[in-house]
Amino acid sequence: MLKSQKLVFVPLGGSGEIGMNLNLYGYQNQWIIVDMGMTFGHKLGIDLIVPSIRYLEGKNILGIVATHGHEDHIGAIPYLWEKVQCPIYATPFTSILIKRKLMEAYIDDSILHTLSLNARFDLGPFDIQLITMTHSILEPNALAIRTPKGNIFHTGDWKLDPNPLIGESTDWKAIESFAKEGILAVVSDSTNALEEGSTPSEMEARHEISHAIAGHKQTVAITCFASNVARLESIVHAAHEHGRKPVIVGRSLWKMLDAAQSSGYLKNLPAVYDEDDFNSIAPSERLVVCTGSQGEPRSALFKMATGQHPRVKLAFGDVVIFSSRVIPGNEIEVSKVRNHLSRLGVHIITPRGTSLHVSGHPSQDDLKELYKWLKPRICIPVHGEHRHMKAHARIAEELGVSYTFIPQNGQALSIKEDGVEVIEEFEAIPCAVDGNQVVPLNHQTFRDRHKLMMSGVVLASLWIDKKGELLEAYVDCMGVYEVDDGMFDRLEDAVFMCYEGLTMDGNIPSLTTIEEKVRALLRQEIMTYTGKKPVCVVHVMEDK
Structure with a gap:
């Protein structure tokens, strides 16, 4: 297979949304993953939501590089690592957090490589340097990624805090040195791009x-x-x-x-x-x-x-x-x-109108300061809803950045000297961590669960003897309001009458036909009683 000479950037999570960050860089058919985050679910019994990584199937993955230890950047690792099975790279504090997750998931932590602050290392064609930033967690890092096609500055989450209280301040010397090499593209945090001024210090x-x-x-x-x-x-x-x-x-x-x-x-x-x-x-x-x-x-x-x-x-x-x-x-x-x-x-x-809480993300003046230092050709905003990313792109344009592109999850982008080209688009449907399974959010399981939540379920059991006579019909429900004490007795009587109608010519219909007719009957009857159309499940049992 010919090696692709394009420098490719693919967001699988975190573009058009806040949280669940997972970004890919590819060159010569080799790939690195930057962060593997999750977000929280609030309905249908879903606790966590993680990105889909189907796009990575069959690809040569060199490693996962974690920019920092927030859950929206490392929280999906225990649920998705088995599908990529590659080394993980992180600084000491983040490494401890990831190690615990690996242990809880019974994954051998020998795949975890702890890097020193400001480390520089190679993964295939990618020359990666960690640059210390400031954020609302220890050891946040930007990635200075050097490739044969140009240099990328991937910020991770960041702010400009001259006094972060714990840990190092932003390493401006490293940023300045990297900027002098020439930066093709900045891929940066957009969370606070709508906020005027600078983000306050911790x-x-x-x-x-x-x-x-x-x-x-x-x-x-x-x-x-x-x-x-x-x-x-x-x-x-x-x-x-x-x-x-x-x-x-x-x-x-x-x-x-x-x-x-x-x-x-x-x-x-x-x-x-x-x-x-x-x-x-x-x-x-x-x-x-x-x-x-x-x-x-x-x-x-x-x-x-x-x-x-x-x-x-x-x-x-x-x-x-x-x-x-x-x-x-x-x-x-x-x-x-x-x-x-x-x-x-x-x-x-509450923190309203006070500094009881200060953000860990850059406001407008912080973004302007960074772009003045970096002077990239291209700006690719990430980590934000579309309105945040659009505001971020506008700031970059005002500061003379030649080309801006607002990505969305499921786009493969070729980053070139003259801009960005969409070379592939695909569905990037997130997945739910449902118990111990990782299931696409558009799976029938969740459509069924939604129906049950909205309308309830009616259960009917029919017992037919060897002669084809209906001996018993039992109807029960969950999540359906019982309008009076006799409703279920009437439903059971209706099932008997329906069955008699199906067999009045002496022929016994197939079990499938019986189930379909009884299901339709019950939905209509419940609709008449309650105004709802519940899920109806019918089981027919035969004596053999």
């Missing part, structure tokens, strides 16, 4: 948190994203500053703390306590740090708000501070948990 959040804690006489709880280790450190310092003992509640927070300390961070963190210590600390001296900022039903905050937590109880007059934004799609869940807190008489403080 230092501002630290000051705001300390201010929010001051002056309260009862228990104070703060909820934040577990992955934001700098925010956790700020909360712990603020607690001690105000004479409170920080009680960490939630497994994901403890896991992140352990990963950070195992990677050499937070070595001098003041004392923290666990939920077993909660009741031994006076209300005026305790500060609870908990998960659940997005209203997750199994989170610590949700259990506290609904009185289900076995150890940590909130009382009238306590304070809950939200040091996080509401991720689009989670508004209903967050509203529910806040209403539960309100019913308890808890005072709720």
Whole structure:
């Protein structure tokens, strides 16, 4: 097979949406995967949604390079790795997070390669250099990808934070050095492209948190994203500053703390306590740090708000501070948990109009600053809805970038000196993690599940003897309103009458015919009674 000389970029997730990032680069029939993320499902019993990787079938995959450790960049690895079976590359903190996922999925972690910060390594024709950025998690990296067809700057998630509190600041020297080589294309985060100005520093959040804690006489709880280790450190310092003992509640927070300390961070963190210590600390001296900022039903905050937590109880007059934004799609869940807190008489403080939460993504002035340094020929916005990507492209154009292209998942793009060409388009239908199976979201399973949710199900069992007489008909339902006590008796009578009509000439129809006729009858009868058309399942049993 002739080796393709085109430099190809393929987004399989994260373009036209926020979350579930998975991008491919291909050259000479060799491919690298940049990130393998997931997003959360909110209906039909689906917990997680991951990208489809059917496009990768039969391709020579050199490795997965993780830009950082957020779930929307590494969360799909345990569900999709078996289909690609390639090495994984990550910096120490991210590597610890991935290793745990591999262990839980019973995948040998020898495929995981831990890289030093600012490492440079080759994967086939790709010369890849990690460049330290700043974000809302430790060790975020841009990828400086050198290829025979030109240089690509893949930003990952980033912001410009001169004081990230933990970890390194943006490595401007490395960015400047790479820019001098000439950059063909920038593939960059668009999340905050509609936001004017610059994204505030994490230092501002630290000051705001300390201010929010001051002056309260009862228990104070703060909820934040577990992955934001700098925010956790700020909360712990603020607690001690105000004479409170920080009680960490939630497994994901403890896991992140352990990963950070195992990677050499937070070595001098003041004392923290666990939920077993909660009741031994006076209300005026305790500060609870908990998960659940997005209203997750199994989170610590949700259990506290609904009185289900076995150890940590909130009382009238306590304070809950939200040091996080509401991720689009989670508004209903967050509203529910806040209403539960309100019913308890808890005072709720949100980040609205404050710096209790600062974003980890670049605003408009940050994007402008980056493009002034990089001066690429091409801008390819990713990591955002279409409106974010369009705003990002407009900023690049205003700064003199010659060519912008807004991609969508399922496009194979040839990146060339004179722009971008779509060389292939295909369906990139995401998949649901449904139990222990990964199933395409357009599968009949979910269409059936949706029907059951919307209209319920009617179950009918018919027992026919050897002579063809209907001995018994039993009708039951789930999710269908029973209008009166006699409805099912009438339905069973209707089934008998239907069967008599089918056999009045003395001939016994096929089982398939009986099932179809009874199913149609029941749908019509239920429609008459309730105005709904439920799923009808009919089983006919014969004596042999």
